Amino acid sequence: MRIVLVAACALVDADGRVLLAKRPAGKSLAGLWEFPGGKVESGETPEETLIRELKEELGIDVTAACLAPLTFASHTYGGEAAGDGAGPDDWHLLMPLYVCRRWSGTVQPLEHEAVEWVRPVRMRNYDMPPADVPLVALIRDFLG
Numbered sequence: 001m002r003i004v005l006v007a008a009c010a011l012v013d014a015d016g017r018v019l020l021a022k023r024p025a026g027k028s029l030a031g032l033w034e035f036p037g038g039k040v041e042s043g044e045t046p047e048e049t050l051i052r053e054l055k056e057e058l059g060i061d062v063t064a065a066c067l068a069p070l071t072f073a074s075h076t077y078g079g080e081a082a083g084d085g086a087g088p089d090d091w092h093l094l095m096p097l098y099v100c101r102r103w104s105g106t107v108q109p110l111e112h113e114a115v116e117w118v119r120p121v122r123m124r125n126y127d128m129p130p131a132d133v134p135l136v137a138l139i140r141d142f143l144g
C-alpha cells in the first residue's frame with residue numbers, strides 16, 4: 001500500500017491552547033478539524049514542509065528550531081484519493097505531529113474555513129479526521 005507522508009503541527013499559544021483548522025468544503029474530509037500541515041513533497045524534509053504550509057495556510061513564519069516532535073498518526077484510508085494524483089486506492093497516512101510555541105505573524109485562515117484556539121480538554125468536542133482521534137488524548141496528557 002502507498003504510504004503518504006504528511007507533516008502536521010500543533011501550534012500552542014501562551015495560554016496552552018492548540019490551533020485547530022477546519023477543512024473547507026470541496027476537499028476530502030471537509031468540515032473536519034485538523035492540525036495545519038500537508039503532504040511532504042519530493043525533496044522536502046517534514047520541517048521544510050511545515051515551514052511552507054504554515055506560511056501558505058496561516059500566514060505565519062516558523063523555523064525548524066521551533067518545531068519539536070511530539071507523536072505521529074498512522075492510519076489506513078480506504079477508497080479515497082490521497083490527493084497525490086495516484087487514484088482512489090487504499091493509502092496509508094503516516095503523519096508526524098510537531099509542537100510549535102513560537103512563530104512570527106498573526107494566524108489567519110488563508111486556506112481553511114475557520115481556525116480556532118482550543119483548550120486540550122475541549123478538543124474532543126471537535127470532529128477530527130479518523131487518523132487524528134488517537135492524538136487527542138496524547139495532546140491532553142502532554143499539555144495538561
Ligand SMILES: Nc1nc2c([nH]c(=O)n2[C@H]2C[C@H](O)[C@@H](COP(=O)(O)OP(=O)(O)OP(=O)(O)O)O2)c(=O)[nH]1
Pocket residue numbers: 006007008027028029033034035036037038039081082083084093129130131132
Ligand atoms: N494537514 C493535516 N492533514 C491531515 C490531518 N489528518 C489527516 O487525516 N490528514 C489528511 C488529510 C489529507 O488527506 C492529507 C493532507 O494532505 P493535504 O492537506 O496536503 O491535502 P489537501 O487537503 O490539500 O488535499 P486533499 O487531497 O485532502 O484534497 O492528510 C491533519 O491533522 N492535518
